[in-house]
Amino acid sequence: RDPSGIRPAFYYADDDFITVCSEAPLIQTVFGVQEDKVHPLPPGQALCIKRSGAWSLEQILVPLALKQCSFERIYFSRGNDAGVYREREELGRLLLPPLLKLLKSSGLSLANTVLSFIPNTSELAFLGLAKQAQDHLDREKAELVKAMGQNGSAVKIDEAKLHELLSAKVRTEKVVHKDAKIRTFIQEDSSREHLTMHAYDIHYGTVRRGQDAVVALDDSIVRGNTLKNAILRTLDKMGPTQIVVVSSCPQIRYPDVYGIDMAKLGDLAAFKAAIGLLKERGKEHIVNEVYRLCREELKAPLSSGTTVNHVQKIYESFTPEEISLRIAQDVTPDDCKAKVHILYQTVEDLHRALPHHSGDWYFTGDYPTPGGARVCCRAFALWMEGSSQRCYGINSALSFLRARRPVLVLGSGAREHALAWKLSKSPEVSVVFVGPGNGGIGNSYGQAEPFDSSPMVNVDVAISAPKFEEVITFCRQYDVGLVVVGPEQMLADGLADQLRAEDIPVFGPSKAAAQIEASKAFAKDFMKRHNIPTAEYQTFSAQNGGVEAALKYIDSVPFDVVVKASGLAAGKGVVVPETAEEAKAAVRECLEAKKFGDAGAEVVLEERMFGPECSILALCDGKRIAVLPPAQDHKRIFDGDRGPNTGGMGAFAPTPVVKPEMMEQIRKEILMPTIDGLRAEGKPFIGCLFAGLMITANGPKVIEFNCRFGDPETQAVLPLLECDLYHVLNSCAQGELVNPDTAIGVSEVPARDALHKGSLLT
Secondary structure (H helix, E strand, O other), X not given: OOOOOOOOOEEEEOOOOEEEEOOHXXXXXXXXXXXXXXXXXXXXXXXXXXXXXXXXXXXXXXXXXXXXXXXXXXXXXXXXXXXXXXXXXXHXXXXXXXXXXXXXXXXXXXXXXXEEEOOOOOHHHHHHHHHHHHHHHHHHHHHHHHHHOHHHOOOOOOHHHHHHHHHOOOOEOOOEEEOXXXXXXXXXXXXXXHHHHHHEEEOOOOOOOOOOEEEEEEOOOOOOHHHHHHHHHHHHOOOOOEEEEEEXXXXXXXXXXXXXXXXXXXXXXXXXXXXXXXXXXXXXXXHHHXXXXXXXXXXXXXXXXOOOOHHHHHOOOOOHHHHHHHHHHHHOOOOOOOEEEEXXXXXXXXXXXXXOOOEOHHHHOOOOOHHHHHHHHHHHHHHHOOOOOOOOOOOOHHHHHHHOEEEEEEEOOHHHHHHHHHHOOOOOEEEEEEEEOOOOOOOOOOOOOOOOOOOEEEOOOOOOOOOOHHHHHHHHHHOOOEEEEOOHHHHHOOHHHHHHHOOOOEEOOOOOOOHHHHOHHHHHHHHHHOOOOXXXXXXXXXXXXXXXXXXXXXXXXXOOEEEEEOOOOOOOOEXXXXXXXXXXHHHHHHHOOOOOHHHHOEEEEEEOOOOOEXXXXXXXXXXXXXXXXXXXXXXXXXXOOEEEEEEEEEEEOOOOOOOHHHHHHHHHHHHHHHHHHHHHOOOOOEEEEXXXXXXEOOEEEEEEEEOOOOOOHHHHHHHHEOOOHHHHHHHHHOXXXXXXXXOOOEOOOOOOOOOOOOOOOO
């Protein structure tokens, strides 16, 4: 027997037989012996039987504090055990005070309430409740009779009233009938709900329609499915004014890991209620924090010391009464006419009724073994990650977590949210961490898209160049399977290089390849070397008379110029002047006034091109590309394409500007020469190559290259994709993009009816 005595074990031995059983009364019945002849197997000891028939008790484990399972006694144990009988009866008796309080607050009394029970294992607790209710009624009678004789004078009362008083009884009925052949608790998942609808019926005529309330005592409320799908609907057929469901055991909040099949945390009614309350009260950050702590706990070996059950934090913000109210709300069928209340036994009264069975981990989360708390943490991780697997067994969470890997998306914008959302759809992803993330991320667990996506969780991880130690440590700690980098500055600072040096898969170009965005001067020279169509240009710096040379260049060229800071300026380093004087002022601001700091130490003056713009995103593995649907964004801050450029005011995709024939031209003349040229120069590009193009009268030309996903283009493009984005990005990171022409599936964009001015947009 285990050293804490969690599971029961009894034995009986005489000259002819020795037998072991999980319940004492079975031995008593089969062998016809008295209770004192049946003994519990002591915790930590083994019953050893030799071939000769000799037997002995031997200690094989050091006994620990006794933690015999209480739920065993409430539900599973045979009621004909003398101890179980007395315990269940006491559980029922202890429920009367809180029941009377609830009845009074609901405008009810025992006189207009029918006490009943849900067959079959709750019958003994019901008898205890009924006896205690009758005792309470008899005490009330005695007090009234006593009051009639006080002060030496009797209170006058007519014979009919006296008869009514003396004959008053607690109204008990067997309201619910259950098919004894159906045990819904132990039924396998796929057929449980179907069976519950056929397991229960009512005894007609036991409740006065429209007058009586019904109190239905059950041994436990575990998932709440039977209650919602069968019991409450069955009781509501009788037309009660109110229904009070009473549980003889406390709220079951945590999974069992010692042999009773309650392994899925997300199935428990109390857990679902607590999660609902956290969402309702804006405390979802607690869920993310618990998930982070549980994942950390699962990384530590059991031998490291005491395991902490972090799932307890889910319940800390609420009283048991608040959770009971939410459970009542959750389990009430939509078509139920009667008001429903839920009343649970308290943990304190549970221990009063079962003083020798203190194992209460189902209700408190206080597991007697470190492995119990660990498996509870695993159950929470599985729930967060959308798994329907049990938290222990052959198909355990450990194998599940190894099969699926976390992803880390770095950045804090809407682009990163869109990436995380799309990555969370992959069956290969267990969780998407977003660092540092934003307020819109982290609300994907639970009921939003059940079992359809992995959770998105904000994480506070420092992103510090040049070594990025904290990012690397985080990836090691959480066994991150892929890092997706959002902002360009991280790539320009060499984040991808540091991750690859640690053998951490990353989707994002090296520092050298990121120069395609980090230096417009490099990009223009690169395009010139590889005959990639772009505007005429020249580069100038502040040194060696560069300002004067730039001003002369503006006067000398036969075209209007655009002024671009060569370095990274968050999408705001480009000025499109309307006159030569505006162009000169922009040059001075950049080179002399240092408006863009080091990013503006060098400027590119290029011919202003005309035509519609478009954005082309290509996923690259260094050799091959998979092109996403073309998008179009709006950079100017004001309506009418006026005002200074921004990082992007909005975008849509696909854009009709780029037809299939033009897309093929862009691929052949711009995208592939860029990828081939970077590889030829020793800078293979692995990541998202973003080509900002102008569709001129002479064909598409490059305005600029970016080395990462566009913002806001990403938000418009990703919802169109039907592919597993994780699979594609991970393939690129491994240099193994397979079938690039078909890797990206694109959904059909439905045609819209023509809109007219004044139409309501929905």
